[in-house]
Amino acid sequence: xxxxxxxxxxxxxxxxxxxxxxxEAGYSNVLVIDKTGIASDITGICPGGVxxxxxxxxxxxxxxxxxxxxQSINNRLDxxxxxxxxNVGYLYTFHSEDAKNKYAKSVTLQNSLGIPTKFITPSExxxxxxxxxxxSFISASFCETDGFADDAYHVxxxxxxxxxxxxxxxxxxxxxxxxVENGIVxxxxxSNRGYISSEKVVNAAGLGSKKLAETAGVDLPINFEVRRxxxxxxxxxxxxxxxxxxxxxGFAAKQLTDGTIYLSYLGxxxxxxxxxxxxxxxxxxxxTEIFPQLEELVxxxxxxxxxxxxxxxxxxxxxxxxxxxxxxxxxMSGHGFMMSPAIGEAVASIVTGKTLKIDVSSLHYxxxxxxxxxxxxxxx
Numbered sequence: 001x002x003x004x005x006x007x008x009x010x011x012x013x014x015x016x017x018x019x020x021x022x023x024e025a026g027y028s029n030v031l032v033i034d035k036t037g038i039a040s041d042i043t044g045i046c047p048g049g050v051x052x053x054x055x056x057x058x059x060x061x062x063x064x065x066x067x068x069x070x071q072s073i074n075n076r077l078d079x080x081x082x083x084x085x086x087n088v089g090y091l092y093t094f095h096s097e098d099a100k101n102k103y104a105k106s107v108t109l110q111n112s113l114g115i116p117t118k119f120i121t122p123s124e125x126x127x128x129x130x131x132x133x134x135x136s137f138i139s140a141s142f143c144e145t146d147g148f149a150d151d152a153y154h155v156x157x158x159x160x161x162x163x164x165x166x167x168x169x170x171x172x173x174x175x176x177x178x179x180v181e182n183g184i185v186x187x188x189x190x191s192n193r194g195y196i197s198s199e200k201v202v203n204a205a206g207l208g209s210k211k212l213a214e215t216a217g218v219d220l221p222i223n224f225e226v227r228r229x230x231x232x233x234x235x236x237x238x239x240x241x242x243x244x245x246x247x248x249x250g251f252a253a254k255q256l257t258d259g260t261i262y263l264s265y266l267g268x269x270x271x272x273x274x275x276x277x278x279x280x281x282x283x284x285x286x287x288t289e290i291f292p293q294l295e296e297l298v299x300x301x302x303x304x305x306x307x308x309x310x311x312x313x314x315x316x317x318x319x320x321x322x323x324x325x326x327x328x329x330x331x332m333s334g335h336g337f338m339m340s341p342a343i344g345e346a347v348a349s350i351v352t353g354k355t356l357k358i359d360v361s362s363l364h365y366x367x368x369x370x371x372x373x374x375x376x377x378x379x380x
Contacts, residue, residue, distance in 0.1 A: 005029040007198040012043035015204035016159035017344025028167030039156035046152035050338040055106040055377040062342035069341035079158035089242040090146040093137035117143040131293040177215035185325030209330035225307040226272040232297040234259035307334040312373035
């Protein structure tokens, strides 16, 4: 019978980050199980944005700590080849005084926590993005330390490789259920490997976390939301370095390192399953209003991804009252990659009983029963 100190279910960015930080805490007898392998699901198609412009204190704190990790990620993980993380910034446009005034509270919060977000004029925004239509908005915000890691697949595999070097084992298998005896976690049952013993099981199964939690008697309030990303032809000239977002218009776009521009339409008037023509048309209409150079580009492909969203669009982190040995890092609501270092560090600390660098108790599962949700207003 296989026996481990900790079993992690899920080898996406969250599971791999937790595994890495467990080794930093001195754990090596750790098993990570994923049905299709490392970064094989949503993590593998994640664009790789890392932003600190949030509207809740816990997200600002976690994203700031994560950004600091990304800035030194090559020294921390010693990857096979360089992880290209660049502080290119996120630029939000505001098209009404009301929207700007509402966001001013978030800027004040971010600044109080050491995040250097600032309001800028349309002309200043044009200095950062020369192709932007400065007459299409009245103000913007910009955080120069926000950034981008182009290859989320490589980042995730680098977390995994660093964990492997310290003894963590990764296997491909399907976890059928978490084994609970007399209210205490005892391990997991797998399709091929059978029963695996462990007194600590971490549910980091991403889109499968809700179903897996049910096998332990835990009902996660997670719904699934589809997001579509369009990709254009490659552009040799660098025309859109920061990630450009308009919450009011429902638009987001960024030029990747290879010259491709990815963009999405986020408006509520279009709902999945999307009609491809309608989606491209709406994205083009809104996008060209803000960034006219999109008229010169061609949509080459698209990818549909899925958010595992909670009612307040916040992650669920930590243990579960009355179920010793069970831990979870689920419901990332679309911002798991960018906060993965802070989440991995926090969950590893909870599992090992170490002192937390960041207090994530507000994201505990009990917040739903206690009706203490923390609604995040800045969800893309």
